[in-house]
Amino acid sequence: MSDLALGPGREFDRIRGILKRLGPAARDIGDDCAIIPEGGGRLVVSVDLSIEDVHFRREWLSLEEIGWRAAAASLSDLAAEGAEPVGLLASVGLPRQAGDEELLELMTGIGAAARSVGGAVLGGDLSASRCWLVDIAVIGRAEHPVTRAGAAPGDGVWVTGTLGVARAALQVWEGGGTPLQEAREAFARPAPRIAAGRALARAGARAMIDLSDGLAGDAGHLAAASGVSLEIDLGLLPLAPSVTSAAAAAGIPAAEFAALGGEDYELLAALPPAFAEEARARFTRETGVALTRIGTAVAGSGTRLLLNGQPRRLSGYDHFA
Amino acid sequence: MSDLALGPGREFDRIRGILKRLGPAARDIGDDCAIIPEGGGRLVVSVDLSIEDVHFRREWLSLEEIGWRAAAASLSDLAAEGAEPVGLLASVGLPRQAGDEELLELMTGIGAAARSVGGAVLGGDLSASRCWLVDIAVIGRAEHPVTRAGAAPGDGVWVTGTLGVARAALQVWEGGGTPLQEAREAFARPAPRIAAGRALARAGARAMIDLSDGLAGDAGHLAAASGVSLEIDLGLLPLAPSVTSAAAAAGIPAAEFAALGGEDYELLAALPPAFAEEARARFTRETGVALTRIGTAVAGSGTRLLLNGQPRRLSGYDHFA
Numbered sequence: 199m200s201d202l203a204l205g206p207g208r209e210f211d212r213i214r215g216i217l218k219r220l221g222p223a224a225r226d227i228g229d230d231c232a233i234i235p236e237g238g239g240r241l242v243v244s245v246d247l248s249i250e251d252v253h254f255r256r257e258w259l260s261l262e263e264i265g266w267r268a269a270a271a272s273l274s275d276l277a278a279e280g281a282e283p284v285g286l287l288a289s290v291g292l293p294r295q296a297g298d299e300e301l302l303e304l305m306t307g308i309g310a311a312a313r314s315v316g317g318a319v320l321g322g323d324l325s326a327s328r329c330w331l332v333d334i335a336v337i338g339r340a341e342h343p344v345t346r347a348g349a350a351p352g353d354g355v356w357v358t359g360t361l362g363v364a365r366a367a368l369q370v371w372e373g374g375g376t377p378l379q380e381a382r383e384a385f386a387r388p389a390p391r392i393a394a395g396r397a398l399a400r401a402g403a404r405a406m407i408d409l410s411d412g413l414a415g416d417a418g419h420l421a422a423a424s425g426v427s428l429e430i431d432l433g434l435l436p437l438a439p440s441v442t443s444a445a446a447a448a449g450i451p452a453a454e455f456a457a458l459g460g461e462d463y464e465l466l467a468a469l470p471p472a473f474a475e476e477a478r479a480r481f482t483r484e485t486g487v488a489l490t491r492i493g494t495a496v497a498g499s500g501t502r503l504l505l506n507g508q509p510r511r512l513s514g515y516d517h518f519a
Numbered sequence: 520m521s522d523l524a525l526g527p528g529r530e531f532d533r534i535r536g537i538l539k540r541l542g543p544a545a546r547d548i549g550d551d552c553a554i555i556p557e558g559g560g561r562l563v564v565s566v567d568l569s570i571e572d573v574h575f576r577r578e579w580l581s582l583e584e585i586g587w588r589a590a591a592a593s594l595s596d597l598a599a600e601g602a603e604p605v606g607l608l609a610s611v612g613l614p615r616q617a618g619d620e621e622l623l624e625l626m627t628g629i630g631a632a633a634r635s636v637g638g639a640v641l642g643g644d645l646s647a648s649r650c651w652l653v654d655i656a657v658i659g660r661a662e663h664p665v666t667r668a669g670a671a672p673g674d675g676v677w678v679t680g681t682l683g684v685a686r687a688a689l690q691v692w693e694g695g696g697t698p699l700q701e702a703r704e705a706f707a708r709p710a711p712r713i714a715a716g717r718a719l720a721r722a723g724a725r726a727m728i729d730l731s732d733g734l735a736g737d738a739g740h741l742a743a744a745s746g747v748s749l750e751i752d753l754g755l756l757p758l759a760p761s762v763t764s765a766a767a768a769a770g771i772p773a774a775e776f777a778a779l780g781g782e783d784y785e786l787l788a789a790l791p792p793a794f795a796e797e798a799r800a801r802f803t804r805e806t807g808v809a810l811t812r813i814g815t816a817v818a819g820s821g822t823r824l825l826l827n828g829q830p831r832r833l834s835g836y837d838h839f840a
């Protein structure tokens with residue numbers, strides 16, 4: 199496992215180090231979900247940890263939104279597998295002085311996110327804690343899970359929805375301001391791309407990953423797992439209108455701003471060359487979600503990000519950078 | 520779900536409140552594990568959160584022990600279901616200043632606990648955090664999971680191992696001392712009772728629960744879920760030698776001390792009346808684990824704890840009491 203196929207970054211160096219140390223005590227690691235064969239099908243399981251003042255601030259979001267966002271972040275891993283949610287278990291740490299109503303608000307958001315994609319809350323754990331924290335374990339089913347590892351040279355590289363708008367909210371908050379409603383909602387209440395993930399799986403997706411750490415970093419994981427290089431034209435990224443002004447405020451091109459934001463929880467998929475405009479239109483008709491081709495898988499390794507034909511070096515979000 | 524069958528306590532009032540609020544967004548809650556039917560069998564899933572200065576202190580345990588104990592606490596839920604572990608996912612929060620080697624020590628303990636019962640680490644999540652925290656999601660298989668809900672009047676009430684010794688360590692640490700090696704090991708490195716849980720399931724256990732919050736409280740959950748009363752003779756509790764002196768230091772009877780300690784992670788099982796000495800001897804021969812009859816399920820509700828024939832009122836550990 200020590201040759202785990204992840205992209206570069208300190209967080210991923212740490213994961214590589216863990217797998218080297220664990221040896222046979224770790225198995226099948228390196229995808230969005232753990233895949234458990236069971237009775238002819240596959241159960242897929244993932245966990246995602248959200249911690250106050252690391253992933254969110256109380257001043258930014260209601261507890262109901264904090265719950266929704268934590269659950270949606272974990273459900274996003276099921277989406278990337280092309281899986282159908284069964285349910286989730288919620289481990290919640292809450293300050294000793296927190297009231298019953300606050301806990302209920304948080305759980306309401308978690309439950310609403312689960313219900314929005316046909317799942318339910320199946321269990322959990324409660325503990326006193328110094329700060330609010332939520333760890334969501336999601337469980338889904340997929341007959342043929344789509345891993346990060348199947349992209350082949352010639353495949354198109356596609357992305358769902360639009361990128362960067364949730365990051366725009368984050369930037370405004372971090373600067374002490376109040377984000378526009380559109381951006382705020384995108385950050386507070388990301389829609390788990392379950393239906394989109396399943397439609398992409400049906401359409402023959404060979405590899406998928408959710409953009410939880412941003413396109414620049416996550417594309418590197420898909421490339422590494424698939425043993426290909428991804429050539430991505432940043433000029434093709436689907437940007438929401440408010441991204442332009444946020445990027446201008448940050449002093450960087452809008453496409454780079456969007457490529458570095460993981461908060462949208464969109465999906466990146468490698469689709470076979472035959473997947474083209476007609477299939478794209480059908481996907482959007484069925485799911486209501488935009489789908490944009492942004493590049494191509496080629497022989498090689500790593501990612502090649504181009505802006506106006508010039509290569510750009512960008513890194514994804516790294517918790518320990 | 521609002522009539523969820525749990526015993527009394529503020530933590531369980533909160534869980535009842537959550538389920539009432541969630542309505543149909545929560546399903547099948549109230550056992551040690553969520554049970555997911557899949558292809559003729561059953562997958563069982565549980566989560567258990569361990570937080571620095573709530574569940575452990577860095578001065579007491581090495582990071583390797585913190586990892587082991589967190590994983591064992593979650594695996595204990597699989598044991599109570601009579602399940603066989605598949606693996607676990609570990610969400611870890613670590614302080615920004617923590618070094619790579621510290622994280623590796625923690626993960627080594629988690630991996631060793633998983634391996635000790637035939638499981639493996641299948642995934643996880645890493646995040647920066649104000650303090651160390653570990654949330655372990657465990658996944659197991661059980662053809663016929665043993666829930667908390669099957670005990671019938673006349674069943675014998677049995678407990679594995681010995682009780683109270685890990686609590687003895689905790690008491691010494693909290694008083695500023697250094698516990699005896701036996702007690703320290705019991706707290707730092709509890710053995711997940713997987714083999715015992717599976718043997719009890721094979722022996723016809725009708726209901727089981729792990730004693731993570733102590734016999735006094737956990738027996739109440741089993742009684743409530745089964746719709747019976749449990750009559751338990753505290754004088755029959757299997758006590759380790761060091762419990763006597765720890766209880767004397769606390770100024771309470773040794774049996775009460777042991778009934779309030781959940782840190783041993785032993786199992787409580789309701790077994791049919793036909794399960795008797797011969798079956799007990801076979802269980803211990805096969806598993807190497809002691810098994811002691813401490814009471815009987817009778818018609819009624821709640822628990823009735825007796826010491827020298829006198830009823831005693833004791834409450835289990837409550838995170839929010």
